[in-house]
Amino acid sequence: MTDQQHHQDLVERVRQAGLRPTRQRVALARLLFGHGSARHVTAEQLHSEAKAAAMPVSLATVYNALNQFTEAGLLREVVVEPGRSYFDTNTDPHHHFYFETSGQLQDIPAHEVELARTPEAPAGTHVDRVEVMIRVREDG
Template sequence: MAERVKRAGLRPTRQRVSLARLLFNGDDKHVTAEQLHKEAKDADLPVSLATVYNTLNQFTEVGLLREVVVEPGRSYFDTNIHDHHHFYYQDDGSLQDIPGEQVRLAELPQAPDGTRVDRVDVIVRVRRNG
């Protein structure tokens, strides 16, 4: 993990490497800062919530994570950085990936002058029946 953090252009501090292990060992996942902080505490990693937020934002800036904003003040960090979208379960706040090729957009508006479209994120909000 230290090498992965270093290749991304970040200094592989103990806390960054420890959080990277929690994030990138295993399947892709969506986590909030609070969820990752709890995972770190459960794993006896001494890290503050502020450090978790800073690390998640740094990992996002260098392309190790994608931030998915589901509503104002509520973000998830996604370890799957490839082209895809999300179902957002409003009942419990969980996310599920939708492969990119399953969402088709007929047309995008022209980007404002001096800008370009970087990426398109589609969040389909669903509720479970019953």
């Protein structure tokens, strides 16, 4: 695939998600989805990548784009603790290992986690999804 085709695919992906494909959104989409594999990034990490790629974008714009991509279904937000979120490019059902020392996330395929029972949802609601985060600490 040529760079121009890849750019057009990203423009179309953003457009199909219901968002206007602005230059900054498409540039951030290239950083997020251009690697071909699932990624877990914080807003700060993505902002650093944008700066390293000479993209003139503020941290506030990165946060706005990540939140818009999440609302549009292009990303999933994974909150690991209050005030610390990762944005996951894998939107399929799955779970995570969270490495507490390094702060890294690792996907766990959904079929590898079995729940015997979940509580009944409160009246007037339904369970949308169940996400399991297994916190691990490196030995040593």
